Amino acid sequence: MEEHNPEIKNINFTAFRAIDDKDACMQFIDGHRRVLEIFGITQITSAKADWILNPDVYVMLVTDADTGKALGGGRVHRANRINPLPIEEAVGYMDERIYQMVDDYTDAGTGEVAGVWNSFEIAGLGIGSLHLSTACVAYSKFINLTTLFGLAAPATYRNVLRGGFQVVTSLGINGKFYYPKDQLTATVMFNHDIIDLPLTLEPQRTIAFDMRKEIIYKTEISSKSGDLVNLTFDLSRT
Secondary structure: OOOOOOOOOEEEEEEEEHHHOHHHHHHHHHHHHHHHHHOOOOOOHHHOOHHHHOOOEEEEEEEEOOOOOEEEEEEEEEOOOOOOOHHHHHHOOOOOHHHHHHHHHHOOOEEEEEEEEEOHHHHOOOOOOHHHHHHHHHHHHHHOOOEEEEEEOOOOHHHHHHOOOEEOOOOOEOOEEEOOOOOOEEEEEEEOOOOOOOOOOOOHHHHHHHHHHHOEEEEEEEOOOOOEEEEEEEOOOO
16 A cells, blocks of 8 residues: 655646646546555546547646655536536435536536545655645635536545535535445535635634635645645636
8 A cells, every 4th residue: 555755755747628738637546546546445426538529627746856656636527417416426316306506507617526535655754635635625716617516435524514515405415425435425515606615614714715716826735744845726727
């Protein structure tokens, strides 16, 4: 199993439209699959590769700024009534009400944060998925979304709540589904206002607004080992 790399000092978070950068998408796909295989997960809708041809998918790729190696990533899928959102494919056969819910919000601009992953190299630094998911939510405003869905695993559930998402208790078993396999659960989440982020906790709310204002946002954090790591978020491409 990979372990975190103490030599990582500079990390880039770069957003782009999937169809505009095939090579970067392949980096994302390969990294995501490796992480899922470590946990023995092979059947998961957000790991499918067909999104690379979808003009309404946007990628947030996390890389080592010094080596270019992919360390993590996430995607924002914009609902278009042509390509189902990953969450529709994941739980729709168990609760078809998800289809109507997505459709109800599509005209106003809705989508999903999906396929969020971190390599053990970056997770070991203590960065986790919080910075990545905050960047995805901040970026979603630039692609004309007003609401967002998410399917949270137990490990990411708390961070998704901090990001302003709420459990959709009307679906599944109080929002929960046995997914991606019988021994695991995932919770359907929804953020009803990604513009003003009224339910997003601090400091994530302020950070999201700063990302939107500065477009190329830089910050410095301390890793678990006490080393300083520079983070650069580039949300300039839509």
